[in-house]
Each structure stands twice: as structure tokens, then as C-alpha cells.
Amino acid sequence: MTAARTVALSLDDITVTTRSGDSIVQNVSIDIPAGSIVGIVGESGAGKSTVALSTLGYEQAGTAISSGRMHLGDREVTFPAKAFVSDIRGKRIAYVPQEPAVSLNPSTRVAASLISMRRLHGMDADISYIRQILRSVHLPSDPGFLRRYPHQLSGGQQQRLCLALGLACEPEVLVLDEITTGLDVVTQEAILDEVRRLATERQIGVIYITHDLAVVAELADRLVVMYAGEIVESGPTSEVIRRPAHPYTKALIEAAPSHRRPSRVRPLDGIVPAIDARPSGCFFAPRCPLATEICRTEHPELGDLSDKHSVRCFHTEKVEPVLEPQLRETGILVEDPKVLLAIDELTASHKTKNGRLTVAESISLQITEGECVALVGESGSGKTTIARSIIGLHTFDSGTVSLGGEPINPAVRSRTRDQRRRMQFIFQNPRGSLNPKQTIQEIVTRPLTQLRGLGRVDAEREFFSLLDEVRLPTSTAGKLPRELSGGERQRIGIARALAAQPDLLICDEVTSSLDVSVQAAVLELLRELGRDRGLGMLFITHDLGVVASIAHEVLVLLKGRICERGSVSDVLSKPSHDYTKSLLFSAPSLQRAADRIGILKGDEDEDRTRTI
Amino acid sequence: MIKWIGRQLSAGGVSLILLLLLIALVIFGPLIAPYSPTESAGVPLSRPSGAHLFGTDTLGRDVLSRILLGGQLLLIMSLASTVLTYLIAIPIGMIAAVNKGVVDDILMRGVDVLIALPAMLVLLVVLSAAGSGIPIIIIGTAIVRIPLVSRVTRAATLEVFSSEYVESALTRGERIWSIFIREVMPNIKEAVFSTVGLSFTAAVLIMSSLNFLGVGLQPPSPDWGIMISENRSIFEMNPYAVLVPTLLLAILTVSISGTWDSFERRSGAKRTKTPVVPKVRASAR
Numbered sequence: 001m002t003a004a005r006t007v008a009l010s011l012d013d014i015t016v017t018t019r020s021g022d023s024i025v026q027n028v029s030i031d032i033p034a035g036s037i038v039g040i041v042g043e044s045g046a047g048k049s050t051v052a053l054s055t056l057g058y059e060q061a062g063t064a065i066s067s068g069r070m071h072l073g074d075r076e077v078t079f080p081a082k083a084f085v086s087d088i089r090g091k092r093i094a095y096v097p098q099e100p101a102v103s104l105n106p107s108t109r110v111a112a113s114l115i116s117m118r119r120l121h122g123m124d125a126d127i128s129y130i131r132q133i134l135r136s137v138h139l140p141s142d143p144g145f146l147r148r149y150p151h152q153l154s155g156g157q158q159q160r161l162c163l164a165l166g167l168a169c170e171p172e173v174l175v176l177d178e179i180t181t182g183l184d185v186v187t188q189e190a191i192l193d194e195v196r197r198l199a200t201e202r203q204i205g206v207i208y209i210t211h212d213l214a215v216v217a218e219l220a221d222r223l224v225v226m227y228a229g230e231i232v233e234s235g236p237t238s239e240v241i242r243r244p245a246h247p248y249t250k251a252l253i254e255a256a257p258s259h260r261r262p263s264r265v266r267p268l269d270g271i272v273p274a275i276d277a278r279p280s281g282c283f284f285a286p287r288c289p290l291a292t293e294i295c296r297t298e299h300p301e302l303g304d305l306s307d308k309h310s311v312r313c314f315h316t317e318k319v320e321p322v323l324e325p326q327l328r329e330t331g332i333l334v335e336d337p338k339v340l341l342a343i344d345e346l347t348a349s350h351k352t353k354n355g356r357l358t359v360a361e362s363i364s365l366q367i368t369e370g371e372c373v374a375l376v377g378e379s380g381s382g383k384t385t386i387a388r389s390i391i392g393l394h395t396f397d398s399g400t401v402s403l404g405g406e407p408i409n410p411a412v413r414s415r416t417r418d419q420r421r422r423m424q425f426i427f428q429n430p431r432g433s434l435n436p437k438q439t440i441q442e443i444v445t446r447p448l449t450q451l452r453g454l455g456r457v458d459a460e461r462e463f464f465s466l467l468d469e470v471r472l473p474t475s476t477a478g479k480l481p482r483e484l485s486g487g488e489r490q491r492i493g494i495a496r497a498l499a500a501q502p503d504l505l506i507c508d509e510v511t512s513s514l515d516v517s518v519q520a521a522v523l524e525l526l527r528e529l530g531r532d533r534g535l536g537m538l539f540i541t542h543d544l545g546v547v548a549s550i551a552h553e554v555l556v557l558l559k560g561r562i563c564e565r566g567s568v569s570d571v572l573s574k575p576s577h578d579y580t581k582s583l584l585f586s587a588p589s590l591q592r593a594a595d596r597i598g599i600l601k602g603d604e605d606e607d608r609t610r611t612i
Numbered sequence: 613m614i615k616w617i618g619r620q621l622s623a624g625g626v627s628l629i630l631l632l633l634l635i636a637l638v639i640f641g642p643l644i645a646p647y648s649p650t651e652s653a654g655v656p657l658s659r660p661s662g663a664h665l666f667g668t669d670t671l672g673r674d675v676l677s678r679i680l681l682g683g684q685l686l687l688i689m690s691l692a693s694t695v696l697t698y699l700i701a702i703p704i705g706m707i708a709a710v711n712k713g714v715v716d717d718i719l720m721r722g723v724d725v726l727i728a729l730p731a732m733l734v735l736l737v738v739l740s741a742a743g744s745g746i747p748i749i750i751i752g753t754a755i756v757r758i759p760l761v762s763r764v765t766r767a768a769t770l771e772v773f774s775s776e777y778v779e780s781a782l783t784r785g786e787r788i789w790s791i792f793i794r795e796v797m798p799n800i801k802e803a804v805f806s807t808v809g810l811s812f813t814a815a816v817l818i819m820s821s822l823n824f825l826g827v828g829l830q831p832p833s834p835d836w837g838i839m840i841s842e843n844r845s846i847f848e849m850n851p852y853a854v855l856v857p858t859l860l861l862a863i864l865t866v867s868i869s870g871t872w873d874s875f876e877r878r879s880g881a882k883r884t885k886t887p888v889v890p891k892v893r894a895s896a897r
Binding site: 417428 | 775776777779780781782783784785786794795798799
């Protein structure tokens with residue numbers, strides 16, 4: 001590390017409250033040195049974005065930055081600030097939001113958006129300077145590109161343009177809010193490289209907000225871990241990753257799936273408490289394995305472990321080093337497994353303006369009892385179309401789908417009730433897949449009566465045993481989907497699929513909208529269900545870590561074709577196709593970050609360190 | 613004191629009170645009408661007096677009695693035609709949304725034709741040709757609103773039908789009507805029924821216009837539209853015979869849409885309340 005840097009931005013004791021007086025974020029203090037990257041990590045509801053927006057003095061509807069101070073160079077702002085000065089927002093501190101596709105004005109051309117950004121802040125908008133900004137984020141700067149509209153750019157280019165807009169006024173601080181969420185891993189890697197380079201070259205202080213620990217582990221110089229609106233741990237990335245001092249940080253690291261080798265994830269039970277339901281003691285106490293009486297009654301303060309590392313925990317000395325990932329069984333546990341699903345030469349296409357576009361070509365695969373086959377690919381690789389073709393929601397062009405040896409009709413409508421029962425689909429988005437007007441009991445009971453023909457009494461008994469199986473309390477029965485958290489909703493999605501007593505589950509990106517700790521719990525649940533019920537599973541995902549924690553067999557999809565297939569250990573450790581290699585290389589990894597740090601730092605603190 | 617009342621009474625509250633008063637008038641009016649609405653009861657064109665509160669018309673009929681009876685048929689027929697509109701339009705919209713292709717084209721182009729033709733003109737022609745029977749007036753008025761309601765239904769259904777919970781029902785092999793009733797209707801009813809206030813108002817206005825133009829209900833039946841039409845030539849002699857029915861019609865339409873709007877807003881506010889962070893939302897409003 002270099003010598004003491006100038007601090008670009010310092011947040012001091014920031015508290016953001018709702019009008020009713022509950023605090024969303026409390027007493028957050030962060031220093032962002034010039035030229036370095038500070039990562040803010042936390043799950044949904046942690047208050048990360050609220051902190052990010054408070055650096056701009058921006059208050060979301062119904063909230064207010066009620067106290068705190070902010071230093072930006074020589075400038076000091078005390079909250080509540082009457083009018084946040086516009087020469088700071090967008091000019092000295094720039095914000096890059098999460099979704100480039102919606103944050104760019106669809107009717108403004110590339111050059112025009114950059115020019116108006118500079119003019120807005122009273123700066124000259126010379127075209128040669130615009131070109132230079134575009135080049136600095138590795139975008140083309142030819143006149144043709146300058147005249148493009150956002151929809152004519154790829155996802156990665158849109159995000160680069162957002163970065164360029166952030167840089168347009170030469171800010172001292174750049175606030176990046178989940179900017180790579182939704183991008184594929186190769187593009188993500190490129191954007192992260194860009195961020196790293198810009199921070200060093202331009203001596204900008206960067207706040208990088210994400211839910212993905214692996215991303216910041218490889219990127220940030222310092223990590224700030226937030227939970228339920230406050231900082232629970234903050235310190236140099238190497239220290240936080242290698243020997244977390246807070247049980248939550250440790251749990252986050254252990255819950256993150258690793259794509260290095262097939263291993264189990266360790267779920268963290270419970271959910272982040274709602275803003276108005278935070279416990280009186282330590283906010284993490286209800287989920288903490290180390291919690292004692294004092295944790296439930298007193299609220300811990302943020303204490304210093306060293307001059308750089310601080311933690312908010314009474315029992316930090318009891319926090320064990322991060323556990324080695326537990327390797328898992330990669331063989332199929334069912335004896336003499338029968339083939340459940342066989343797909344032969346399946347080809348599917350979509351109708352477009354210029355005829356049909358083939359999105360999946362010559363796909364063949366087999367799934368046996370107790371086997372989980374993962375179909376890996378990026379957005380646009382055709383993986384969802386394949387899944388929908390199998391379940392019968394998309395009519396494929398050619399090929400056969402056989403269930404238990406018999407070919408089945410492409411259209412779900414023309415299949416028999418038993419065929420529909422034996423194959424169940426779990427949807428990506430648990431919010432959209434549950435009818436918002438039906439209670440949980442209505443939702444889960446429907447397949448029981450519809451596909452299995454159970455009577456009312458039997459269906460009710462079966463419903464409660466299903467709730468138990470997906471580990472939800474019986475009080476869930478009368479609730480509406482919106483009253484549940486994302487993880488709970490996805491469990492309902494699973495329960496609805498299990499209600500049919502299927503042989504085969506088709507899971508389409510089922511964990512992609514969930515927090516890491518919740519994702520771990522859902523993955524473990526599915527893995528156990530597959531094992532105990534001997535279910536065959538087709539697992540569709542873009543996340544290699546998820547693959548490593550559940551799959552037996554992996555198929556890698558590139559532009560609608562299978563480019564590599566093999567057992568999970570072979571594909572992860574000895575990839576043969578270049579595309580698989582690039583996927584594995586680009587995917588951010590906690591382990592790689594830890595190893596890299598290990599190489600950099602040598603063995604100076606051997607005593608508490610273990611490889612993760 | 614006046615300020616206090618003002619604060620207690622929202623626009624919706626006032627509309628509701630006015631609407632209830634009008635409904636009471638329509639229901640109980642016939643019971644308290646002092647004279648027959650269709651027979652001569654005094655000297656023609658007499659000014660308001662103790663015997664005839666709003667005077668008499670050219671034929672010597674009591675204006676008050678005619679007013680008290682003049683809303684009944686109008687209100688019943690408007691209600692019937694509004695119900696009919698929704699009974700026809702909702703299935704059309706849902707079927708069109710689900711059968712993209714020929715069925716959608718046929719239904720929606722039919723709807724386009726209805727939109728393109730001036731409704732009043734068509735009704736005039738139809739009623740002149742087919743006669744002014746009460747069923748024909750009701751059906752004719754109902755058809756005028758079908759394009760809008762079926763379009764709203766179609767758009768809302770399209771959105772719901774692309775949702776994953778409908779797909780989940782499809783993979784269970786649910787029948788299409790079961791999907792309509794269980795999955796689609798509960799989720800589109802807010803969008804569709806938000807148009808009820810406007811549709812009802814429109815039905816009242818169209819019907820009174822038809823009556824005014826002489827192709828709807830026929831004299832001597834007492835009706836506000838007919839009264840305005842009959843009595844506008846004697847406006848100088850007995851202005852009440854025109855002004856009171858006009859005012860009542862205006863109050864009726866305004867209070868219907870005002871009441872429905874505030875009803876919508878209230879149920880809308882209840883819906884958007886998320887239990888996860890209720891306080892944030894509540895204060896944001």
C-alpha cells in the first residue's frame with residue numbers, strides 16, 4: 001500500500017430516517033481516499049444504496065438525511081442540508097446507477113448526452129474532449145458511434161457510456177451502484193478492469209456498491225460490510241476476506257458459492273429485519289450463532305481492531321476463521337438410475353421481423369433419477385428457450401423430448417395429465433410466478449387437486465406437510481405472496497412444484513434474484529430434495545458457483561449450441577472449450593482474491609489465516 | 613366552522629352525498645309526486661305557485677311531478693346498459709388477448725370500426741330505423757362503450773397473460789376459462805373497473821341526448837332529456853321546466869364520476885401499501 005493518501009470524500013456519522021422516524025441507515029462513517037476503491041457490501045435491505053445516494057445529498061421519497069457531515073476536499077456539508085449545492089452533485093461526485101438500459105435517456109444520442117452533462121455543470125463541451133472521454137472508457141469515438149442511440153449499444157457499451165457520463169465532469173468521487181449486475185461475466189470483468197484503471201490513473205475515489213462479495217474482493221482496497229442499515233465491519237479487503245471479524249461477514253463468505261470445485265454452500269438462516277422491526281440489541285443477534293444475552297439487550301458499538309480494521313460485535317474474538325468449503329458428493333446416489341428425460345436433437349427458434357431466428361440448435365441431453373444437469377450460458381444463449389421447450393411453453397421446431405422413454409407432445413396442452421404432473425417448472429422470479437391475489441395455500445393446493453386429484457381434506461394435509469418440507473411455518477398458509485420475502489416466495493415456488501410429486505424439476509435461474517445467504521439456503525434445499533426424493537433436475541443458470549454447488553453434469557451453451565459437456569468436476573477443473581475457459585477465468589472468485597492477497601501479503605499473519 | 617366542514621368533506625364525500633340524494637329522489641319521487649306526470653293538472657304555462665311548485669308546461673302538466681318521475685327510467689336504463697357493456701366487452705378483450713392472430717384481428721378491427729364511426733350518428737340511424745324500444749336503446753348505448761372497455765381489458769389481460777403465474781397454470785394444463793377466472797380476472801379487475809365511472813356517466817349522457825333528440829324515450833313519458841327538449845321554447849315563461857332537469861342531469865353525471873374516482877383512489881391506496889416497509893410508503897404519499 002502507498003503512503004497516506006489524501007481523502008477524496010469522507011462521510012461522517014450519516015443517518016437517514018423515514019418521516020416516521022425509523023432509521024434506514026444509521027451512523028455511517030466512511031473515508032474514501034483518492035485513487036482507491038471502497039467496496040460497500042451487503043444484502044438487500046442493508047442500506048447500501050441509501051448511503052450511496054446520501055453522498056449526492058439525494059433523499060428518496062419519504063426519507064431524509066437527518067444528521068451527519070460530509071467532507072469533500074475543502075468543502076464541508078452538514079446534514080440536514082437545506083439545499084444541496086449543484087456544483088457537487090454530478091460534478092464533483094458522480095453517480096452511476098444500476099441499470100444502464102433504464103438510466104440512459106432513450107432519445108438522446110451518445111454525444112448529446114455527454115455534451116449536455118458538461119453544459120449542465122457549466123463546462124465547455126468540446127467534441128475532442130467528448131471523444132477523449134469515450135476513448136478513456138474504451139468506447140469507439142468515430143462520428144457514427146457518437147450519433148448512436150442507447151438502444152443501439154450492447155449492454156456492456158451502455159454501462160461504459162454510463163461510466164463515461166459519470167466521468168464527463170472530471171469528478172473527484174465516483175459512486176458505482178451495482179453497475180455490473182445483469183451483465184455477463186466476461187463483460188463484467190472488462191468493466192471492473194476499467195474501474196480499477198480509472199481510479200488509479202485519475203486519482204478518483206471510488207465507492208463500489210454490490211451484493212456480490214466476490215466482485216469487490218477482487219476489486220476494492222477497502223471493504224465496508226453493511227447489515228440492516230449500519231456498518232458491521234470495515235477494513236482492508238485482504239484482512240476482511242481472510243479473517244473476518246464479524247460473524248455476518250464470515251457467514252456471507254461461507255454462503256458464497258465457489259466455482260473452483262464442487263462444494264456445498266453454507267446457508268445463513270433468517271432474513272434481514274425490516275426497518276421498523278430491528279431488534280433492540282445487536283441487529284444481527286437473531287441470526288447469529290455466537291449470540292449471547294448481551295447481544296440481545298445491548299447494541300454493540302463499532303470498535304477498532306487495529307487502526308484500519310473495525311468491527312461491531314461483542315464477541316469478535318470468538319469468530320472462527322472461515323471454514324474450508326465442504327466438498328460434496330458428485331456422483332448420483334440412486335442405484336441403477338432410470339433415464340427420466342431424454343432430449344434428442346432439439347431445435348427451437350423465435351419469430352422475428354426478418355423470419356425465424358434459431359436460438360437453440362441440436363440440443364441433446366439425458367437426465368436420470370437423482371441427477372442434476374446444469375445448463376450454463378449467458379443471456380441470449382438460448383437456455384431459457386430450451387427449458388420452455390421441454391416444459392411445453394415454447395413450441396420447438398424439430399427434435400424429440402421423451403419422458404420416461406415415451407416421446408411427448410411439444411405443446412403442454414396436448415400432453416396427458418400424468419405427463420404434466422411428472423415434470424414441474426420452477427420460475428426465475430418468485431415475485432412474478434405467484435398470483436398476487438391468491439393466498440399461499442390456494443397457490444400450493446391447486447396442483448394437488450388439479451394434477452393429483454386429491455380431495456379437499458387430503459390436499460390440506462398434504463399442503464401443510466409441503467410447507468414443512470420447504471421449511472416454512474404454518475402461519476404462511478393464509479398470507480399473500482407480497483407479505484413474504486424473496487427467499488420465502490421461492491420456497492413457495494418449490495413447494496408448488498413438489499406438490500405435483502414430480503419426477504423431474506426444471507429450475508430456470510431460480511436463485512438469481514435472491515441474496516447470497518438466501519440463495520445458499522435454496523440451493524441446499526434443492527440439493528437435499530433431489531437426493532431424498534431421487535428427483536431429476538435440469539438447472540438453468542449463468543452462475544458457475546451455483547453449478548459447482550448443485551450439479552452432477554454440466555452443459556455449456558454458446559449461441560444456442562452445446563459447446564462443452566462433462567461431469568461437474570471435469571468442466572470446472574479441466575475445461576476444454578475456450579469459451580468455458582473464459583467464463584471460468586472471468587467469474588469473480590473469493591478464493592482467487594484470497595490467493596492473490598496471500599501471494600501479495602506473504603505469510604505475515606499466519607496465526608489466524610487458513611485458506612478459504 | 614365552514615373551514616372545518618370543508619376539511620371533513622372531500623370531493624368524493626360530496627359526490628357520494630349528492631349521488632345518494634339523487635337516488636333517493638329517483639326512488640321516492642314517484643311516491644310523493646302531487647299530480648300525474650302525464651295528465652293536465654292545471655292552467656298551461658302557469659308560473660310557480662303553491663299548487664305547482666315549478667309551474668306547469670304547455671299542456672298544463674305539473675313540472676314538479678314530471679321531474680320527480682323523470683329520472684327513474686333513465687337511471688335504470690343507464691345502469692342496465694353499463695352492465696351490458698362490461699358483460700360483452702370483458703370477454704371480447706380477454707379472448708382477443710389470448711388468441712393473438714385471426715381472432716384478435718377480427719375482434720379488434722371490429723372495435724376499431726366502432727371507434728371510427730361517430731357513435732351518436734349511428735345511434736340516430738339505428739333508432740330511427742329499428743324504432744325506439746327500450747331494449748334497443750339499452751343495447752345501442754351499451755355498444756358505444758364496448759370499444760374502450762374491451763381495449764382496456766385486452767391490454768391488461770395481455771400483461772397478466774405473459775406473467776409466470778399464468779404460465780405456471782398453463783403447465784398444469786388448466787382450462788382457459790379457469791385461468792380467466794382464477795388468474796386473470798382478479799389481476800385485471802382494477803384496471804378494467806376503473807372505467808366504470810366514466811362508462812356509467814357516458815351512458816347517462818348518451819341516453820339523455822337520445823331522449824332530447826327525440827329518438828329515445830317518447831313523449832309523453834316523463835324524462836329529463838325530453839323535458840329539456842319540450843320546454844326550451846317556453847323558457848321565458850317557465851324557466852324551471854328546463855333549468856331543473858338540466859341541473860339534475862349535471863349533478864347526476866358529476867356525482868357518479870366523482871364518487872367512483874374517490875372509491876378507486878381509496879382501494880388503490882389500500883393496494884399499494886406494502887407490509888414490508890409500510891411507514892416509508894405511508895409517508896411518501
